Amino acid sequence: MLEGRNLKIKRGGSIILDVPSLSVQSGEILSLIGPNGAGKTTLLQALACLIKPSQGELFFKEKIVSSNHVLFQYRRKLTMVFQEPLLFDTTVFENVSSGLKIRGLKRTEIEKRVDENLERFGIPHLVHRSARKISGGEAQRVALARAFAPQPELLFLDEPLASLDPPTRESLIEDLERVLRQTGTTTIFATHDRMEALRLSDRIAVMNRGRILQIGPPPEVMNQPLDEFVASFVGVDTILTGRVSKKDKGSFLASVMGHEVEAVGEVELGETVVFCIRPENVTLSPPFPKRATSARNVFTGKIKKVIPMGLFYKVQLDCGFPLVAYVTSHALEDLELKEGKEIFASFKATSIHMVRKKLSG
Amino acid sequence: MDLILEGILKAFYLLVTFDPEVMKITLLSLQISGTATFISLIMGISIGTIVALAEFPGRRLVVSLINTGMGLPPVVVGLFVTIFLWRNGPLGFLGVLYTPTAMIIAQAIIATPIVMGISLAAIQALPKNLRLQILALGATRLQMVWILVKEARLPLLAGVMAGFGGVISEVGASIMVGGNIKGYSRVLTTATVMETSRGNFDIAIALGIILLLLAYFINLILTTIQQRERPK
Numbered sequence: 001m002l003e004g005r006n007l008k009i010k011r012g013g014s015i016i017l018d019v020p021s022l023s024v025q026s027g028e029i030l031s032l033i034g035p036n037g038a039g040k041t042t043l044l045q046a047l048a049c050l051i052k053p054s055q056g057e058l059f060f061k062e063k064i065v066s067s068n069h070v071l072f073q074y075r076r077k078l079t080m081v082f083q084e085p086l087l088f089d090t091t092v093f094e095n096v097s098s099g100l101k102i103r104g105l106k107r108t109e110i111e112k113r114v115d116e117n118l119e120r121f122g123i124p125h126l127v128h129r130s131a132r133k134i135s136g137g138e139a140q141r142v143a144l145a146r147a148f149a150p151q152p153e154l155l156f157l158d159e160p161l162a163s164l165d166p167p168t169r170e171s172l173i174e175d176l177e178r179v180l181r182q183t184g185t186t187t188i189f190a191t192h193d194r195m196e197a198l199r200l201s202d203r204i205a206v207m208n209r210g211r212i213l214q215i216g217p218p219p220e221v222m223n224q225p226l227d228e229f230v231a232s233f234v235g236v237d238t239i240l241t242g243r244v245s246k247k248d249k250g251s252f253l254a255s256v257m258g259h260e261v262e263a264v265g266e267v268e269l270g271e272t273v274v275f276c277i278r279p280e281n282v283t284l285s286p287p288f289p290k291r292a293t294s295a296r297n298v299f300t301g302k303i304k305k306v307i308p309m310g311l312f313y314k315v316q317l318d319c320g321f322p323l324v325a326y327v328t329s330h331a332l333e334d335l336e337l338k339e340g341k342e343i344f345a346s347f348k349a350t351s352i353h354m355v356r357k358k359l360s361g
Numbered sequence: 362m363d364l365i366l367e368g369i370l371k372a373f374y375l376l377v378t379f380d381p382e383v384m385k386i387t388l389l390s391l392q393i394s395g396t397a398t399f400i401s402l403i404m405g406i407s408i409g410t411i412v413a414l415a416e417f418p419g420r421r422l423v424v425s426l427i428n429t430g431m432g433l434p435p436v437v438v439g440l441f442v443t444i445f446l447w448r449n450g451p452l453g454f455l456g457v458l459y460t461p462t463a464m465i466i467a468q469a470i471i472a473t474p475i476v477m478g479i480s481l482a483a484i485q486a487l488p489k490n491l492r493l494q495i496l497a498l499g500a501t502r503l504q505m506v507w508i509l510v511k512e513a514r515l516p517l518l519a520g521v522m523a524g525f526g527g528v529i530s531e532v533g534a535s536i537m538v539g540g541n542i543k544g545y546s547r548v549l550t551t552a553t554v555m556e557t558s559r560g561n562f563d564i565a566i567a568l569g570i571i572l573l574l575l576a577y578f579i580n581l582i583l584t585t586i587q588q589r590e591r592p593k
Contacts, residue, residue, distance in 0.1 A: 050493045072501065080497035082490050089512055098508075099498040150499065 001026040001186055002154060007046055007056035009210075017042045017053070017210040024154075024186060031197035032190045034207035034233065040190035041158055042210070047188060048080055048156050060154075076103065079147040080156035083163055085139035087131035092123070092142050095131050099150040117145035120179050137168035141175070148179060155180075157189040161196065173199065194234055198222070206230045223278075224353055231276040231355070237314070237324035238277040244269055251349060257321040262296050262349040267356065274355040279314065281351035282325035285344045286335060298346040299323070303339050306332070313337075317345055368566025375567050387571055390548040393461050394529040397468030398476075401524050404469070405476025406517060410506060412477075413484035414492070427481060430474025435467075439534030442467045446538065459540035464548070467534040472524035479520030483513040518587045522580055529576055549575070 002024040009017035017039045024030050032040040045051045049058065049071050058065045065074045079099060087095050093114055100110045118124045121141040126134060131142060140160060147155060161169045161176075177200055180187060191197050197204050198218050205215040206229075214226040225231035228239050242254035244267045251264045254273055267273060287300065301317035308314075313332050317323045323345055327337065335343065375383045412423055444450055446458040446466075457463045487509060495505045510517065532550035539546035541555055549572045556565040 045493065048497055050496055075496060076499040078497065079499070080494065082494060084488065084490065086488060086491050086494040088508065089515075102498055102500045102504055146498070156497070 001028075001061060002047065002188075003059040004047060005057045005059070007043070007053045007058070009042055009046060009051070010054045015210060017046060019043060019056075019210075019212055022047075022205070022212065022215075024188060026186055027184045028203065029180060029187045029189060029201045031201035031204045032188065032207055033192060033194055033197045033204060035192060037209075038207040039210035040192075040207055043207070044080070044156050044158050044188060044190050048078055048154075049074060050080075077152060078154040078156060079150055079152040080158065081140075081143050081147045081160040083159045085131075085136075085143040087139055087142055087146075089132060090130070092118070092126045092129050092131055092134070095142055096146045096149050099146060103150060113149045113151075114145075117149045120148065120182075121145045121175055135168075137164055137172060140164060140172060144172075144176065144179075148183065148185070151183075153186060155185045155187045157187060157191075159191055162192070176200070194222075206233055208233075225276055225355070227355060228274055228276075231274075231353070235278065236276040236353070237279045238275075238282070238322065240275045240277070240321055242273055242275060244271045244273060259299065259320050261352075263352045263354055264349050265354045267354075271356065276353040276355065277323070277347055277351070278353075279324045279326040282323060282345055282347045284315065284325050284327060284331070284335060284337070285346065287342055287344055296349055298344055301343055301345045303337060303341050303343060305339060306337055317343070319345055364562050365566065368563045369570065371563040372567030372570040375564075376571065383568070383571065385544065386547055386549055386552050386568070387575065389461065389546075390529060390550075390572075391575070393464050393535075393548060394468060394525060397465045397528050398472055398521065398525040400465070400469040401472035401476045401528075402521060404473045405520065405524070406480045406510065409477040409480025410484050410510060413481045414506070414509075424481065427474055427478050431478040433471055433474060434533070435471055435531045435535075436533035436537070438467050438470050439537030442470065442534065442538045458538060459542060459546060461539065461546055463538040464535050464546060467538045468528040468531065471531060471534060472528045475527050476520045476524040479523060480513070480517055483516035483520070484509055486516070487512055515587055518583055522583050525579060526576060529579075530572065 004019055004022045006021070007017060007019045008015060032043060034040055042051070046053050047058065049065060060074050060077070063070065065071055088098060096114045096117055097110045100113055105113075114127070115124065118127055121144055123138060123141050123145065126138060126142070131139065134142070144160065161172055164172065173196060180200065189197070189200060201218060203215060204218050204221045205212045206221060207213065208229055214221055214230045221230065222234050225234055225236060231239055240256045240261070242256035242261060244252050245255045245260070246253040247267065247269055250266075251262060252267050253260045253262055254275070256275070261275065263273075263275060299319035301319035301323060303315060304318050305316040306313055307316070309326070312326050312328050315325045315327055315337060317325065325345060327335070331337075337343065409427070412420070412427065442463060443458065445452045446455065446463055447453055448458075457466075491512065492505060492509065495508050500508065530550060532554055535548055536551045536554065539548070539551065541547050541551040547555075549568050553565050553568040553572065556562075556568065
């Protein structure tokens with residue numbers, strides 16, 4: 001549906017966006033994730049033709065978006081929601097109808113669509129209120145209703161939930177998810193929250209420094225990050241570098257800071273590899289366990305820090321190399337985990353995602 | 362003290378009796394300053410908006426010139442308008458010197474930079490992404506500009522007040538290019554100057570009070586609109 005080729009944007013002599021190719025299928029929800037300044041907003045605005053790329057082409061339904069006329073036609077097919085609601089200084093009704101008025105729709109049609117979209121986002125009671133006198137969460141709902149009202153073929157969302165408090169965000173993301181599934185609108189969604197991305201998207205693109213480092217379905221990006229940056233951004237807390245010391249059929253041993261770690265995969269002897277271990281795959285057990293475990297990577301570690309993360313705890317360990325595990329509050333009590341305590345940590349060889357240094361450059 | 366009291370009584374008398382001379386002067390003042398303000402609105406808001414939105418080399422210089430223009434001394438404007446409209450001047454053939462038209466021209470020149478400067482500031486003060494948001498709702502450039510002007514309407518109204526206030530109370534240029542001709546180009550300010558110089562303090566005070574009331578009521582109306590427009 002939408003395809004960018006060789007998009008480059010230069011500012012002040014340096015390249016702030018460099019995307020050789022990106023395509024979005026009809027009905028797809030693509031998330032752009034990455035830290036602040038990764039180029040997510042720039043890419044969104046370039047794809048929405050709000051800023052002009054220094055180089056490259058954009059195709060919408062196989063047609064190049066170039067001349068002013070085509071560009072204008074293209075913009076009528078899309079809408080965008082920013083991080084700030086950017087509502088107009090008038091009533092909620094006038095705000096939601098603005099995109100429809102711009103398109104010159106009839107009054108009856110406008111009223112119908114406004115009602116429908118206020119209903120969708122649970123705010124019909126705000127219709128006659130001033131947009132300057134509603135809460136931040138309500139304002140963002142109005143902004144979303146305004147964006148959906150013209151029934152866009154393409155929807156661009158630039159961190160629309162980022163400045164909301166967690167409960168408001170949670171209820172809004174539920175509604176947004178429902179409306180997106182109902183309407184099947186092709187959406188490109190920039191966020192720095194990987195959980196939002198995981199929840200909403202069909203594909204995730206991880207960005208840094210104006211480039212897309214990896215793009216794929218959420219499980220693939222989460223579990224098989226292509227490099228250390230992607231790994232750390234998608235929530236892999238433990239990233240270890242090791243050298244292959246012993247090789248077997250399908251599995252191998254690598255030396256990580258003097259400790260032998262077993263992993264699976266085809267490697268060369270002496271090769272440097274990077275191990276990505278997700279914290280939810282690390283199991284903690286009391287020292288001197290008698291019970292058997294299928295995990296072959298068992299290490300003694302000292303607890304350095306226990307960090308509450310809401311429903312679970314993040315435990316930072318020193319096993320001779322740093323290791324991070326997630327535990328439930330129940331397990332925390334059960335194992336009497338506290339700083340300074342010694343504990344056994346284990347993870348399965350198959351739960352390690354390996355990045356071959358040679359390949360990732 | 363008697364002088365002031367007498368003046369106030371006289372003003373009251375002139376007002377309630379609808380003194381034809383005073384009425385004529387007042388109406389002419391409103392007509393000339395109203396027309397000049399209207400012209401300055403069209404010029405000021407459009408150019409101010411363009412400068413606020415456009416990127417071009419030398420933009421900084423243009424903005425500083427507009428801001429300087431906001432404090433244009435009326436006598437200087439009067440001087441140059443007189444020179445231009447002088448019989449042998451570049452626009453002398455128009456034959457409008459010492460007419461209300463010349464006064465409208467001079468006052469419009471004074472008010473335009475005021476309205477322009479305030480429009481420029483008002484449009485620039487809108488959130489940076491608002492332009493992109495409007496375009497991303499499918500607006501043409503013209504629709505975008507119109508929506509932005511609507512968004513900035515409250516500060517723009519302040520521009521109208523400042524522009525009108527500037528010209529209704531201005532005397533230097535009006536006297537130079539209008540000539541203070543009785544029944545033709547005599548307005549409240551020029552009449553006040555004349556009556557004061559003649560020692561007719563009572564009439565001068567009366568005219569001054571009318572001028573003050575006029576300025577007050579016009580601003581009251583605009584302020585009411587502005588405050589009512591404020592979202593509740």
